[in-house]
Amino acid sequence: MHFTEEDIAFIERRYEKVHFKKGETILHLGEKVDHQYFVFDGCLRTYLTSKSGKEHTIQFAIKNWWISDYIAYFSETDAVLTIECIKDATLYKISRESLEEIFDKIPKTERFTRKKIERSFVSLQKRILANLSQNAKERYVKFTRDYPNIEQFVKNYHIASYLGITNESLSRIRKEIRNK
Secondary structure, eight states, X not given: OOOOHHHHHHHHHHOEEEEEOTTOEEEOTTOBOOEEEEEEEEEEXXXXXXXXXXXXXXXXXXXXXXXXXXXXXXXXXXXXXXXXXXXXXXXXXXXXXXXXXXXXXXXXHHHHHHHHHHHHHXXXXXXXXXXXXXXXXXXXXXXXXXXXXXXXXXOHHHHHHHHTSOHHHHHHHHHXXXXX
């Protein structure tokens, strides 16, 4: 897809560069969600906290990935997820209003965005199918392929919650893989 210099300049003016430190929360449960974030550098996670207080990691976002609470973003409701910075991060955020301005002025960006959403949807369905059809070890191996080198930034319980297993199961799987 070709964009003119004018298109690029218009798009760039709609994004805001923001920085977050490890441990900062970017989005809290119940907040209004009107931004998406592009990860230029760093690592973040999106998680759901159950009524019992248990965290369920939904997504990790690393360089060149997008992150938001898309349930709230697309349905224009309050956040049901929390986004936490787990490694210092530089992000580019864009509001819904700015994105609409881009779509109006440069219609081909809608196709670009649709393709991004399609890839995300496919990825989400693959994750659901993997959770339903693969054992924990297979899910862990896929996780390490999808997120290479992420384990140095992410706590074990984050990975375990993403995989839907206990910390003990994760340790056992890692030991089993190392001993092969």
